[in-house]
Amino acid sequence: MLKNTGEGKEYRAFSVRNFRQIPQVENLSEEEKKNIETVGQVLPFKVNNYVVDELIDWGNYKNDPIFHLTFPQKGMLDRKDFNTMASAIDAGKNRMELREIADTIRHKLNPHPANQMEMNVPELEGEILPGVQHKYRETALFFPTAGQTCHSYCTFCFRWPQFVLLSSLSEREREILQLIAGGYSNKEIGEKLSISHRSVDTHRTNMMRKLEIHNTAGLVSFAINNGIMHGRD
Ligand code: SF4
Secondary structure (H helix, E strand, O other), X not given: OOOOOOOOOOOOEEEOOOHHHOHHHHHOOHHHHHHHHHHHHHOOOEEEHHHHHHHOOHXXXXXXXXXXXXXXXXXXXXXXXXXXXXXXXXXXXXXHHHHHHHHHHHHHOOOOOOXXXXXXXXXXXXXXXXXXXXXXXXXXXXXXXXXXXXXXXOOOOOOXXXXXXXXXXXXHHHHHHHHHHOOOOHHHHHHHHOOOHHHHHHHHHHHHHHHOOOOHHHHHHHXXXXXXXXXXX
């Protein structure tokens, strides 16, 4: 968290869960707020108090480029998908149900058009090289975990899958993913968590489906890139 910045303000982030607390948002119509909530269930939304207070002209927010850059817009979703999510919210669906609907919509958005979860992972003599991506010839990209977020998300961001996919996993799945990344087998994970190896396999399969990853190397890479790597005891 940033403290004592220029004017003594503390950094504060807003998401789909608390953006209604932003005083300036009171100027928006209820329909506009609901649009933000609907799209924000599917695509990542984070804005901070500096952007809100210093960069957006709230007297003309409808035409303000920074408002459009940071606040989800209705047109970001296909109309049918938008209506599906809006109806689910209106019907009072719970968080898990909304997440399932969101996942279905996200998968239709082709989050990994170049198979980057699997194709960009360099190996040396069969071993995955943690923290490195290899997308271009003679170029290695290093992605420190601490750098894999932004203090405000752009509505056009091509990295949106990175920001939302982790949140699609349950606590148990994250736990298992940590152990998979640590090199544990299903049997070992089952013993550690006191569940059967078949349950571990089911969780592994579910994670691969949610993340659109088709092998263990891809899961390990995802865990590394999202800071949930776990070493062996
Ligand atoms: S990665 Fe770039 S485009 Fe995406 S939210 Fe961060 S600053 Fe915006």
